[in-house]
Amino acid sequence: MSATVHPLPGATRPPSIEPLMQLVAPELNSVNEIILARMQSDVAVIPALAGHLISGGGKRLRPMLTLASARLVGYEGARHHRLSAAVEFIHTATLLHDDVVDGSGQRRGKKAANLIWGNEATVLVGDFLFSRAFELMVEDGSLRVLKILSSASAVIAQGEVDQLQTQRRIDTTEDRYLGVITAKTAVLFAAACQIAGVVAESTEGAIESLEAYGRNLGIAFQLVDDAIDYGGDAETMGKDAGDDFREGKLTLPVILAYKRGDDAARTFWRNAIQEGRTDEEDFARACTYMQDVGAIDDTLQRARHYGSLALDAIADFPAGAAKEALSETVRFAISRAY
């Protein structure tokens, strides 16, 4: 298994998110200022709780994608700063609600907000950030951006509910799973990129390309995250390896391992996912079953497929720092942690 798909000639360093970070660093400061200013409230627990997640450990991946996409299409204004803050607020709101839903103990390497402030405040601060996101969009005034992000938010919520339904259903198909992660993750990546094209008043073709880039990158990121959960370390992923397994989450590695497994393997997976038999010993066995049938390798292979689609989506844009950074981000996404 190769660690990279499109290696640079003579490259010696592994793919990195550094070029993206360097490209957008000055503008990201403006975005961060907006984020910090707009998460304030007279109700002190709101900035405290929101800041726990927003200030701590977040990579600002989605805002960075908006900023880099704007550079890719030659936009020179600043409208997208406020909009990328809105995207980050939507993302943070869904993470806060996820924490309540998942009951996961860690988030970005820190204690989950709901374990510190309780489920109640966590739900409500999520609602607050979500509302603030729409206030920021309304201030910008683009109905098309509002349409993209309100629709994305509805799709995300649907995807989350859908995943809740499949949570302990071992017979979830790969297609259905792809639908869930597209809704849960990829749609907001897509929107983050697409809105840059909208504010830049790019051609419809360019806007579509940005959407496709973000969507495929998002799927690739999620699939690699799913694989890392069965073999990465907590430091790399900002959550504990095995979290998905312990929560009985149907992810692609499990779907493939179950589908390809023999009777013993299938019984094991049913017990684990449907009955919740997921102690440390079970987790070790799960990893072995996955290796036996190549479930992790092939999940990563699927991720590389979507990575290729993302790279092709922006192939027509002119060469330059933005295109290179966005391409390197894809290579980074699909080569992490293994």
Added chain:
Amino acid sequence: MSATVHPLPGATRPPSIEPLMQLVAPELNSVNEIILARMQSDVAVIPALAGHLISGGGKRLRPMLTLASARLVGYEGARHHRLSAAVEFIHTATLLHDDVVDGSGQRRGKKAANLIWGNEATVLVGDFLFSRAFELMVEDGSLRVLKILSSASAVIAQGEVDQLQTQRRIDTTEDRYLGVITAKTAVLFAAACQIAGVVAESTEGAIESLEAYGRNLGIAFQLVDDAIDYGGDAETMGKDAGDDFREGKLTLPVILAYKRGDDAARTFWRNAIQEGRTDEEDFARACTYMQDVGAIDDTLQRARHYGSLALDAIADFPAGAAKEALSETVRFAISRAY
């Protein structure tokens, strides 16, 4: 204590919400169609869970206020149908999240959604409805309406968090409490009325008057609800009497009873609210302490004050069925249940 503030000459029936319902009945059917159509989803649990609350027992008070306000300002279009569906979705989303936050067993006389479908799905379906609300507003395309309702949503969430903070603080002031219920309840009533003036392109003065009507009506409604919790019956209120007490909620009757109480009463209230000593016997004692110092009567007196403000806010509008229905709604709000 009089049951009504502005009795009709020779009126024999108690004030009722009937005139409002009759005024808007045909248009409310259109709104209901939009609501039912837009809460659909391929994910079956979404319409099931949303429908539990939306189809069951809801009076559609906020949509009715939008419809009646539009009539008051002479609007003849249909844009407000979609927008009042959006208001109802925002309201329903906050109720679903409230159920998770409050842990109350009943809502509108039915089992709360989270007890049937779990906290997780309840949070997420709330998010879905909230997103759908914004989609509906975006379809309408008024940035001013979007601004009013995104701002209202942020204020509601802040008010909910604020209330969570005051939940067991016996020294909450009446002013602070008024801030909480304005944010939690009155701001959405105000927005529901105000947006009718916006789509009708009414004068700024008329739009302000509608806002003031809705806000003061909302405060009056909430104060009477607070009073009923210490003396109404489950059928009238759609939740159990004593719910607020058992959850240690600081409402105005408690604030007044504590402030006016002697040492024994204050010790009782501290034990009840701060320590959670709230069994059936405690509840009976709470009601007695309140009667002793007139806490219920004076909460209702406060409600009548805000009711008067609501009536005065629309005094300049021409007489007619809409004005009569909106006025009667105020009289209904402040004369319920006692």
